[in-house]
Amino acid sequence: MAVHTSVVTGTLTSLAPDAGSGLAGRAALIVILLAAASGVWLVTARRAARFRPSKNHPLPGRTGAPVSLIYNGVDLARYDHTEPCCTFREQYGIEPDAVVVGVVARLEPEKGHPTLLQAWPAVLRAVPNAALLVVGEGSRYAELERLAASLRIAHRVVFTGRRDDVPSVTAALDVAVLPSYREAQGLSILEAMALSRPVVASRVGGIPEVIEDGVSGLLVPPRDPEALAGAIIRLLKDHPYADMIGRAGHDVVHERFCIGLMVRAVETIYDEGARTVRISGAVAS
Numbered sequence: 001m002a003v004h005t006s007v008v009t010g011t012l013t014s015l016a017p018d019a020g021s022g023l024a025g026r027a028a029l030i031v032i033l034l035a036a037a038s039g040v041w042l043v044t045a046r047r048a049a050r051f052r053p054s055k056n057h058p059l060p061g062r063t064g065a066p067v068s069l070i071y072n073g074v075d076l077a078r079y080d081h082t083e084p085c086c087t088f089r090e091q092y093g094i095e096p097d098a099v100v101v102g103v104v105a106r107l108e109p110e111k112g113h114p115t116l117l118q119a120w121p122a123v124l125r126a127v128p129n130a131a132l133l134v135v136g137e138g139s140r141y142a143e144l145e146r147l148a149a150s151l152r153i154a155h156r157v158v159f160t161g162r163r164d165d166v167p168s169v170t171a172a173l174d175v176a177v178l179p180s181y182r183e184a185q186g187l188s189i190l191e192a193m194a195l196s197r198p199v200v201a202s203r204v205g206g207i208p209e210v211i212e213d214g215v216s217g218l219l220v221p222p223r224d225p226e227a228l229a230g231a232i233i234r235l236l237k238d239h240p241y242a243d244m245i246g247r248a249g250h251d252v253v254h255e256r257f258c259i260g261l262m263v264r265a266v267e268t269i270y271d272e273g274a275r276t277v278r279i280s281g282a283v284a285s
Contacts, residue, residue: 070269071209072185073262074253079194084172085165088133092158098131099236102173104166104188105180107138112179112202115225117144119179120153122229127236132157135169171195175235175242181222183207190257193217193249198242200231210257216248 089096101123105111113134123130134144134157141159148154163169170176176192178201185206189199193210199217201207211217218235220227235242 070262070265071206071257072187072190073257073259074187074190074194075259076194076254079167079171079191082167082171082195085168086172088160088169088172092133092160094131094158095129098129099127099174100131100133100172101175101177101232101236102133102135102170103177103179104135104170104191105178106136107134107140107144109140110180110182111138112181112222113140113144114147115223115228116177116179117147117151117153117157118225119229119232120148120157121151122226123232123236124153124156126229126233130156130236133169133173134159135163135166136160137162167191167195170197173197175200175232177228177232178202178207179220179222179228180204180207185210189217190253193246193257194253196246196250198235198245199249200228200235210252211249212252215245216252217245 088094089098089100094100103111103113103116105113107113116132120132123132132153141161145154145159148157148159160169170188170192173192174197176189176197176199178186178189178199180186180202181204183202183205186201189201189207189210192199193216199211201211201217201219202222203213203219204222208219211219213219218231220231235245
């Protein structure tokens with residue numbers, strides 16, 4: 001009788017700070033249960049690789065499935081020849097001499113937009129000609145518009161909604177920001193770095209594995225408007241430093257986070273899984 005062997009591969013990309021509980025913890029648990037049956041965990045950050053079920057979530061049976069860390073990658077060919085968008089200033093009424101800071105992210109609670117808006121008054125006091133571009137759509141759109149109005153910064157903040165030309169918009173930014181409260185790796189900052197844009201991001205999740213603070217970007221604590229404003233102001237005022245950060249980030253993406261490396265790593269995992277199936281089938285027969 002033929003014996004069929006399968007390898008289950010689960011992907012765990014993001015954990016909340018309290019990943020052992022709540023919805024995020026239950027989602028992680030489902031992945032672990034699947035992979036623990038007979039397979040491999042694929043994770044995109046070392047923090048996720050260290051996650052194990054807590055005493056509140058004991059798992060039945062074997063839980064020692066191997067963990068493989070595979071970073072997200074960007075398609076460098078898409079970014080190496082991207083031209084900055086030359087129409088959004090006119091479209092949104094942004095002055096030709098304004099400096100533009102942008103965040104590209106879903107408008108959802110974990111992305112940290114409120115902290116960025118709370119930081120913006122301090123940025124404007126230091127750099128009055130700064131404009132903030134909020135690119136994306138999501139459930140918090142109206143709420144964030146109201147927050148900008150209450151902070152009296154709506155005249156220097158543009159909510160673009162969905163855009164299909166994100167690479168060219170990102171290429172036109174003076175500084176890219178990702179103020180997330182939790183993040184697996186931060187694909188939007190990889191894209192900004194691929195375009196040599198200086199980046200400010202929260203020190204959460206897998207972001208510190210992408211950015212070396214002060215070298216390839218600036219890291220700030222989450223939910224800290226003062227620190228976020230200070231980092232943005234530094235890059236807007238110190239152009240040589242911002243250029244150095246942008247070049248270093250570009251080199252990091254090319255060396256460690258290109259899509260070719262990601263694809264080869266995933267192929268290796270599946271090749272090993274197929275080999276395991278063949279060996280198990282041969283032994284069983």
